[in-house]
Amino acid sequence: MEQLSLANPVFATYAIAAGIMLLKGVAMSWQTVFTMMIENGGFRNPEDGRKTPFNPKPHDRQLEPNPRVERTRRIQMNDLENLPYFFVAGLIYVTTAPPLWLAQVLFYGYVVTRALHFWAYMTAQIHDVRAMLWTPGSLIILFMAGASAWAGLQAAF
Amino acid sequence: MEQLSLANPVFATYAIAAGIMLLKGVAMSWQTVFTMMIENGGFRNPEDGRKTPFNPKPHDRQLEPNPRVERTRRIQMNDLENLPYFFVAGLIYVTTAPPLWLAQVLFYGYVVTRALHFWAYMTAQIHDVRAMLWTPGSLIILFMAGASAWAGLQAAF
Amino acid sequence: MEQLSLANPVFATYAIAAGIMLLKGVAMSWQTVFTMMIENGGFRNPEDGRKTPFNPKPHDRQLEPNPRVERTRRIQMNDLENLPYFFVAGLIYVTTAPPLWLAQVLFYGYVVTRALHFWAYMTAQIHDVRAMLWTPGSLIILFMAGASAWAGLQAAF
Numbered sequence: 001m002e003q004l005s006l007a008n009p010v011f012a013t014y015a016i017a018a019g020i021m022l023l024k025g026v027a028m029s030w031q032t033v034f035t036m037m038i039e040n041g042g043f044r045n046p047e048d049g050r051k052t053p054f055n056p057k058p059h060d061r062q063l064e065p066n067p068r069v070e071r072t073r074r075i076q077m078n079d080l081e082n083l084p085y086f087f088v089a090g091l092i093y094v095t096t097a098p099p100l101w102l103a104q105v106l107f108y109g110y111v112v113t114r115a116l117h118f119w120a121y122m123t124a125q126i127h128d129v130r131a132m133l134w135t136p137g138s139l140i141i142l143f144m145a146g147a148s149a150w151a152g153l154q155a156a157f
Numbered sequence: 158m159e160q161l162s163l164a165n166p167v168f169a170t171y172a173i174a175a176g177i178m179l180l181k182g183v184a185m186s187w188q189t190v191f192t193m194m195i196e197n198g199g200f201r202n203p204e205d206g207r208k209t210p211f212n213p214k215p216h217d218r219q220l221e222p223n224p225r226v227e228r229t230r231r232i233q234m235n236d237l238e239n240l241p242y243f244f245v246a247g248l249i250y251v252t253t254a255p256p257l258w259l260a261q262v263l264f265y266g267y268v269v270t271r272a273l274h275f276w277a278y279m280t281a282q283i284h285d286v287r288a289m290l291w292t293p294g295s296l297i298i299l300f301m302a303g304a305s306a307w308a309g310l311q312a313a314f
Numbered sequence: 315m316e317q318l319s320l321a322n323p324v325f326a327t328y329a330i331a332a333g334i335m336l337l338k339g340v341a342m343s344w345q346t347v348f349t350m351m352i353e354n355g356g357f358r359n360p361e362d363g364r365k366t367p368f369n370p371k372p373h374d375r376q377l378e379p380n381p382r383v384e385r386t387r388r389i390q391m392n393d394l395e396n397l398p399y400f401f402v403a404g405l406i407y408v409t410t411a412p413p414l415w416l417a418q419v420l421f422y423g424y425v426v427t428r429a430l431h432f433w434a435y436m437t438a439q440i441h442d443v444r445a446m447l448w449t450p451g452s453l454i455i456l457f458m459a460g461a462s463a464w465a466g467l468q469a470a471f
Contacts, residue, residue, distance in 0.1 A: 002316060003319055004252065006252055006308055006309065006312035007312070009313060011252070012312035015249050015252070015306065015309030016309035016313060018245060018305065018306075019303065019304075019305040019306025020306055022298065026298050026299055029239075045231065046224075047282070047283055047284065050284075053285055067360075071359075074359065080394060081394060084394075084401070085336055087245040088336060088398070091245075091248075092329050092333065095320055095329070124361045126364055127359070127366060127369065128366045128368045138344070141340050142337060145340065149334055152330035156323060156326040156327060159316060161409065163410065163466065164469070166469075166470060169469035170466070171466070172406050172469070173463050173466035175463075179463075180456060180459050183452055183455050190445075204440055204441065209441060211441060211442045212441065212442075237394060237395060237398075244402040
């Protein structure tokens with residue numbers, strides 16, 4: 001059986017988890033856009049302060065950092081620091097043929113802890129809560145990356 | 158037939174589109190470097206203001222933000238916010254065995270709209286133009302991510 | 315033989331190199347966290363200045379940029395600008411069935427030059443040294459991306 005095909009239950013699990021995290025990651029761009037529209041500010045480009053159909057009443061402070069927009073940008077950045085590594089580590093990990101239950105724990109565990117991390121970041125919980133919800137996801141990536149490198153070493157030498 | 162192999166026309170289409178977007182994404186790093194050289198500024202590291210063979214006449218303002226360098230950095234950042242999600246969503250989407258014509262529309266459509274988005278960003282078109290050229294690519298990723306998660310759910314349960 | 319399986323020595327090489335770079339990339343997040351703890355500052359979120367078990371003695375300057383934390387953030391950002399492109403280019407490149415020796419040169423060469431680039435960035439070597447150690451990795455990605463797009467074109471048309 002091909003490992004990187006939906007006929008493999010481990011890969012199907014990966015497709016579900018990665019698909020959900022992709023939707024979440026891309027949704028952050030939209031959240032940043034909507035927050036800029038609601039706040040009518042937090043823009044970054046000089047040309048974004050021009051009068052246009054989408055920006056009928058421009059004002060000087062639109063190009064200043066806006067606290068709510070900055071928060072969504074930081075959450076978006078946190079995703080960029082984590083999700084691509086999850087996607088790649090997860091994909092290679094599938095080729096190591098892990099037991100299905102373990103893959104489910106790792107992939108779905110990642111999705112759940114990242115969802116909680118998003119809630120904590122969005123609602124400005126104290127750092128300690130955010131850190132506790134970020135750590136499991138990071139350890140899951142490290143475990144899968146280590147298992148992938150180890151399986152590669154065993155196969156190659 | 159293996160799905161993730163060049164014998165699969167859908168994967169071959171993915172390899173073309175992803176290869177082009179990889180060249181484009183990496184080219185942004187080079188564009189940032191060349192813009193810093195032309196502007197002789199926009200550096201970010203304290204040590205970049207030292208006198209070296211590449212920086213024979215250092216001056217104090219080299220470490221200040223430079224508008225042209227900042228623009229290439231924002232475009233580079235926009236790629237980082239979008240391309241990795243496209244690469245992963247596209248790869249998993251290939252395993253859902255979509256019709257070739259649809260894969261071609263999605264993959265090549267992404268390449269074309271991102272090229273136009275780059276032109277709009279580089280030439281500082283108004284926000285409305287940039288937004289209209291960013292949106293199709295983002296929707297393409299969302300569609301492929303949703304289709305991947307859905308196919309995974311159907312295969313797993 | 316499946317190309318994207320550990321039975322393929324080229325993919326096993328990729329799994330080793332990508333696994334190491336994943337560990338390195340994720341380790342940068344931890345280094346940023348540890349540097350913030352040691353410096354007791356360089357935080358980014360308003361809520362990170364609150365008194366908590368992890369931050370028993372908050373002070374006003376904790377939210378100001380800290381030079382050491384900013385350096386680890388720049389290194390982390392440099393990884394984000396490069397590693398995802400390496401992971402994707404390398405994976406597609408495996409499907410072009412390159413000779414094993416060439417794949418080893420490219421994959422292990424990437425790992426070695428990125429390790430040296432990290433050393434140069436961390437110890438604040440002059441820009442010229444950092445640039446010389448960044449360039450080979452970038453050229454490796456460009457070569458693999460070009461070879462992938464080319465192989466896709468040959469397969470599709």
